[in-house]
Amino acid sequence: MKITTILTGAALALGLAGAAAAQDKLKVGFVYVGPVGDGGWTYEHDQGRLAVEEALGDKVETIYQESVPEGADSERVMTQMALSGAKLIFTTSFGYMDPTINVAAKFPDVKFEHATGYKRADNVSTYSARFYEGRAVQGHIAGKMTKTNKIGYIASFPIPEVIRGINSAYIHAKKVNPDVEFSIVWAYTWFDPAKEADAAKALIEQGADVILQHTDSTAPQAAAEQAGGVVTFGQASDMAEYAPFPRVSSIIDNWAPYYVARTQAVLDGTWESVDTWDGIPTGMVEIGEITDAVPADVKAEALAMIEAMRTGDYHPFTGPLKKQDGSDWLADGEVADDGTLAGMSFYVEGLTGDIPN
Structure with missing residues (x-):
């Protein structure tokens, strides 16, 4: 006992x-x-x-x-x-x-x-x-790599975070390719592989040979791979299973x-x-490997931009920039303040279509 x-x-x-x-x-x-x-x-x-x-x-x-x-x-x-x-x-x-x-x-x-x-x-x-820093890099590569001058963008919801990304990508694509056009599809979802795939296919059918996304699945990558010859970028994660092509780089949220x-x-x-x-x-935003599918000179330019943002020498929203309606926004050399970026509710000049309510 x-x-x-x-x-x-x-x-x-x-x-x-x-x-x-x-x-x-x-x-x-x-x-x-x-x-x-x-x-x-x-x-x-x-x-x-x-x-x-x-x-x-x-x-x-x-x-x-x-x-x-x-x-x-x-x-x-x-x-x-x-x-x-x-x-x-x-x-x-x-x-x-x-x-x-x-x-x-x-x-x-x-x-x-x-x-x-x-x-x-x-x-x-x-x-x-x-994230808009990564969108700047993607826009630069997209503007240089498109052959049709048509870039598709799958957007989730019309909130400032998403609008900033669209604007940043467009600004940097337009800088290197004045003929570029953006087509934006609002998916109204963060994650719905079927909707995302449909959006990607619709954009590709309209002639887009580069697809950017602010949705969370790899469905657009799969649709681009199936179509052939369409460039994509990983969103939020590396999505490296689609590298070296169509996924030529990515934004990674660390x-x-x-x-x-x-x-x-x-x-x-x-x-x-x-x-x-x-x-x-x-390091909260990382840029995934830029694959050899990207021309060497374009890759070098993208890496230089990343380094300039890392050191604070470059800001993606630097004037001169106008709003979509043609009104002045940023003077030459002026940098957007965080307050404006945080509440961004407008497109920059050159983007077509309206932002949904």
């Missing part, structure tokens, strides 16, 4: 120690708009989650929910995460903005991080990447350092509500 009592006491002690260890772990939640296997946006956010686990080990426990629609469903998922003990929650799509603010108000002891939005609170930070640092800040008790908007200089 004595032996049994000792074993029971040891088991109880181990159980209590295990419970205490579990309580000591910081639970970190991630809310994803697409599946982790999308090969693009959500994939890279999940790589950031895995980096948190690798960097911080048994100090953290991570949880995630994928394919969460923007709106009421996301609010429910965030609430469940908070109720389950998550003390830090990353909400990784623009449409999660109001739900994040709403849930944060109900859980003031939980820290929230919202990607690509602009509403903050004492326990809500915002973060985004300067969230890992940010996720690790912000999680560590919660652990340290130093977390504060901040707004972060980083790009190529900090």
